[in-house]
Amino acid sequence: MAAEPAALPSLLQPIRRRLALAVLCQAVSALLNIAPFLAVAELARVLLADGPVDRDRAWTVTALAGACLLVRLLFLVTASVVSHLAENDLQLSIRRLLVGRLDRVPLGWFSGRGAGAVKKAVQDDVHALHHLVAHSLLELTAAVIVPLSTLAYLFWVDWRMALITMIPLVLGIGLFGRTGAAFKKNLPALDAAMTDINGAAVEFVQGIAVVKTFGQTRRAHRRYAEAADRFASFFRGWVDSLVTPRALSEIVLSAPTMLFTVLLGGTALITTGRTAPEDLVPFALLAVGITTPVLTISFAEEEVRAAKAAADRIGAVLATDELPLPERPATAGPGAVTFEGVGFSHDGEHRVLDGVELILAPGTTTALVGPSGAGKSTLASLLPRFWDPDEGTIRVGGTDLRDLAPEEIYRRMSFVFQDVRLLRDTVRANLLIARPDATDEEVEDAARRARIHDRITELPRGYDSVVGEDARFSGGEAQRLSIARAMLADTPVLVLDEATAYADPESEAAVQDALSELTRGRTLLVIAHRLSTVKDADQIVVLDGGRVVERGTHDELLALRGTYAGMWQAHERSTVWRPGSPSQSTADDPTGSDTLAGDTTGSDTLAGGTTAGDGTTAGAAPRPAIEEAV
Template sequence: MGSSIYYYPLGSNPPHPNWRTTMAAEPAALPSLLQPVRKRLALAVLCQAVAALLNIAPFVAVAELARVLLADGSPDHDRAWTVTAVAGACLLARLLFLLAASVVSHLAENDLQLSVRRLLIGRLDRVPLGWFSGRGGGAVKKAVQDDVHALHHLVAHSLLELTSAVIVPLSTLAYLFWVDWRLALITMIPLVLGIGLFGRTGAAFKKNLPALDAAMTDINGAAVEFVQGIAVVKTFGQTRRAHRRYTDAADRFASFFRGWVDSLAAPRALSEIVLSAPVMLFTVLLGGTALITAGRTAPEDLVPFALLGVGITTPVLTISFAEEEVRAAKAAADRIGEVLATPALPVPERPATAGSGAVTFEAVGFSYDGEHRVLEGVDLTLAPGTTTALVGPSGSGKSTLASLLPRFWDPDEGTIRVGGTDLRDIAPEEVYGRMSFVFQEVRLLRDTVRANLLIARPDATDEELRDAARRARIHDRVTELPRGYDSVVGEDARFSGGEAQRLSIARAMLADAPVLVLDEATAYADPESEAAVQDALSELTRGRTLMVIAHRLSTVKDADQIVVLDAGRVAERGTHDELLALNGTYAGMWRAHEHSTVWRPGSPDESDAVRPAVEPAAPSAVEEAVR
């Protein structure tokens, strides 16, 4: 990561000589993410290992006291007190080492989270904006928040628990073998059998995890479909049918889960019985009695086995839980690595300043996956102060072409120039300063109205902010809110689609960028709001170079230039009258548009022979039919 070498998509042109790019790294494995805190983790694990060794010291002390006090002859009081003192010192030392391990691991975990989140935010700040369009906010949040948090359990808890779970039984067995190797072997019989049974149960559990995930997906999908579609379902009287689909999915899940649990219940119960303390104690007493009566071991040697042998199996369950957390952390690290491996947007080493001339697309080609061409050989000029409308069937490349202008993506072929300067030679900050966008779907932050507007220009004065809101026809609505511009969106400020759109326009006005991209900004507005949005757009677009993605032809017939895209290529271009005269694709689309807006005699309201600006219910469907 971070190496300055060229990265460019498969099948694209070699990188521009003025680019500084960052190569996409391989998905980061867990050890790679832990590298910055590796030494502190090693120290924490060492402290935990010492604490685990000291943990068995009191039990060893009791066993040694029994050996001293039960030995033939007079008890060695000095040795007994020495053993007691050593046990007390070990207890105190254990507490200190446990505290040290916990403090060091938590500090390391805190630094790890900070480091990984900085890496993620730094990478997300440099990836192409188009990268986010294919991922929901939940996916990004999962990487930055949930997956990073998964590393917390590993670093702060699981590694230490796993260390204790391994050290305690191993050191205990070493001591017991030192006391009597024959009885130690007998003590290990339930341990070996239990681990074998437990391993088989775990293997069966992992084998059925994909089926469990599929069953959970089935029932979750049925539940979401039922809840989200309840209004439509009730409207058409299909509540019982929709409910049956959900109950059927629930029944399938219950049947699968019952069968899965039943198959695991017997071996899991048997393994837990074999590893239980009573079985271990019975094994120790049975083996010890046999060896003592045979004269193979001394009676006092049975005491350490009775004290320590029953605890050997306890860490097995801890190891299984820790293993699951390690596996979860590894999966989280892989997902984090995928984000960190996302190629960053190339940044010029010596940024150039764009001129004030036209925006030109020169033989531009683009593909999202390197195989299927979305744009091919597009040549287009946006003269300063003019309006260019992009029209065409759904999937013709309109949105993709518009997204290349603010560098949501870079073209695989060709060049986009602003005032004669390659867009890739301009610093990203200047690009975003020269481009504004108003999309169909407005994104407002859960913050004050003021903060939402100031995103465009944080240094704007209060008067400039209010002036932009007035020109966007939204100022009066904001002042009606309980706290005016300090009202919080989603709490005491709730906006309709048209109102949110006017806020977006006010934001673009504050940015005051010379080039503006509009994606049918009135698509979600009601008739009353649409008039206000159109007025606001008239204010916004005055004197700017404008690119409009048009879904409704009536909104762009007065554009200076209309570009018809078909299958990623420019099929036609010209003014409205020029394209009608060609009698080609655009003329067919226009005839279909006019046909869809005519209110024919015999309709419920014949007073209006023709209703202007009444748009088809699904304009994209009309465009597809024309195509």
């Protein structure tokens, strides 16, 4: 059971003592900051006192003020250094926690989140804590200490004048609080209005080609203009409701207002003999600075709110369930891969797989076919433990997949996905991911067999070229790099899904040749979208609604005249092209295939040997052609 998302105090726990030290130093610095003003007030008493001036006292007060400034600087620098060092350690520790957790979550967790979402948690949300720890807490400390200590001193000087001084402060804070409450109340409406106008803008920009093609520019522009008008009307009304209390609060809290209040109250008290004239000096000097921290507190409050939201998102990642690992990992022996009553649901409500029974015999090819959403990719993703099944068991050589260490799983299985991800590293490093101890000769041999070696040697630094800098690959070339990785891994089980999905026509043949080399002699699980690519498979498994509805060879399934037979007929119709007749849409193919009209050559067949001129394979037993694989 996952823990509750970590709150901001929990994330700050490792640096709590250093933060306390920084806040203490900042508090002392804030107290010493008002020392020069107190010194001026005391000098006024000395200089305005009856009789000769007490020179020693005057110079003592001046010296103490200068010393306080130097000591304040020392405490201020200490607070800043301690808070920044603590914040740096906090970012490092949180990133280590996040990376450690992400290393242990199920791989399927990433499939439901884009790279941007992971980057936001690891980078942006962690950085959002920087200003809070390094700046906002110190600013808040000073914003609280300065007015409180100032008011305490002023009450000590003259409590009546202090009460008069607080009149604009109390009124201003009340008005400011009213403004803040109105601001927070309308935030959801502001978010909705922003979403409305952003959606209209994105829709207009993304659809501009279609809009212009059909002459609907004016209509599309009108929709965006109407959304902008709605936002402007809302924003104008919202701002109008805030202008008056905000303006009044800033006027009441302004320096002229505070000074006028002090002078007015002081004049009244002095003329009635209730206050000495020199007692007015500290109020004239210090009262003006009492109201300034109110704005600082309001800005810091926003930063605290943003940091809390970021901390909650970080906590949600840290609370993600880890993939359970065996305490005593087992070792899988040789044998089949079996699915025994496997059921799975992503959300616990909608079942993606239900009671799947499947055997992948060593050295055979199993093809998964079925309509979109049948559960083909989900079934294949359970093999590398992207997820664990909710029901049933997956066994490798008779051993439960959950009893194997991840390293053991990846020694037994390799995968070629349709969406190839290359690291921003050298080409060699990208290939060595499959087997870090491989020699340069083994890396280059795998690249040659994957038909990508020549392309790599054309790069400025060959295998030492960096992807994204001086090495850029097309979809087909990246796919062949992925195949070279799988060749280096040299595992007995291979899972393929749309291996030619991003290959251009020129490189598709090279990808097919590379796949022929890769699949020779292995146990294959193929997710098929073009039925012609798997008709020679040892077994074809038809999934529909997460259940196995049919299984058998191509001929056996055709003889059943069931789901597969209907899919095959639709596939054949999609490959027939008659001059003058409408082309068949790929949407007619319930397999979701990318088959192009006119493709009747049967050149999809992937074999361990060479392809003869009649389309048959020579030099090896027939193998299924695999054009689209995981």
